[in-house]
Amino acid sequence: MTTPTPKPTVPVGERADRPEPGGPRSPILFTPAQAADRLTVRESWLRRKAGERKIPCTFLGKHLRFSEADLHAIVANGHRIAGPSRRQARRHRGPHSRRNNP
Numbered sequence: 001m002t003t004p005t006p007k008p009t010v011p012v013g014e015r016a017d018r019p020e021p022g023g024p025r026s027p028i029l030f031t032p033a034q035a036a037d038r039l040t041v042r043e044s045w046l047r048r049k050a051g052e053r054k055i056p057c058t059f060l061g062k063h064l065r066f067s068e069a070d071l072h073a074i075v076a077n078g079h080r081i082a083g084p085s086r087r088q089a090r091r092h093r094g095p096h097s098r099r100n101n102p
Contacts, residue, residue: 029058029065038071 032050036043047064050057055077056070066074 029060029067030071032064032066035066035071039074 030038032043032046036046039046046055046066049055050064050066056066056073058065058067058070
């Protein structure tokens with residue numbers, strides 16, 4: 001008669017295939033705080049843009065989350081070609097500006 005091999009014990013509510021916190025695998029979805037940290041932006045900016053649906057994100061019920069693909073898309077869509085800043089563009093005064101008219 002053979003003895004059955006013991007199965008590894010997993011605490012109730014946890015899955016055996018779930019990576020340990022701080023382990024080598026990154027999470028499937030990031031919280032706004034985690035995503036903001038990875039993108040080096042303010043969490044408030046990320047939440048505002050997601051609420052306006054201007055950046056890709058995932059809502060799980062009322063909970064906002066970001067996938068790795070969402071973060072890559074945010075970076076790719078945020079790429080801008082260098083050009084004159086808005087401040088420089090506003091300094092141009094046309095012939096009808098108040099400064100030229102006494």
